[in-house]
């Protein structure tokens with residue numbers, strides 16, 4: 001059980017969309033209790049014959065009493081404990097936010113292999129925008145579109161190299 005890839009990042013950047021794409025078969029497990037959706041998802045993915053477990057760490061629920069800080073702490077805890085590779089996801093359409101910068105500091109401190117995934121890079125216009133994320137201080141930045149799949153092959157090539 002060594003090959004574990006955790007997807008972290010602030011709400012709404014597209015973590016679950018990428019997760020669903022990677023595991024191919026939809027394995028969304030929703031555990032509804034008392035109006036709270038606990039969505040800690042695990043799924044198995046395969047790329048070029050290598051199998052790995054993907055974790056969608058997004059547990060933040062809009063409108064709940066969770067805070068961003070708690071969400072970050074929970075995600076980081078999961079990633080720290082379990083991940084061999086961390087995919088730190090950001091959103092090219094929105095651009096860099098303060099929360100992204102806070103996340104980046106923590107991810108860098110983890111000392112685990114981490115890649116920045118610049119999601120929502122859906123078209124060539126947005127391809128010009130993602131470079132700002134090199135400012136997060138993590139060497140590898142991959143522009144992708146979790147919606148249409150572009151860039152995900154290059155990302156996965158790198159992920160399986162790091163496993």
Ligand code: GDP
Nearest residue numbers: 011012013014015016017058119120145146147
């Ligand atoms: P999460 O909160 O990080 O898990 O984000 P979700 O996967 O739930 O996605 C949040 C929103 O972003 C949804 O409306 C998605 O359809 C949208 N989204 C996800 N990936 C992409 C993408 O590659 N391009 C665009 N334009 N929208 C996306």
Ligand code: MG
Nearest residue numbers: 015016017058
């Ligand atoms: Mg999600």
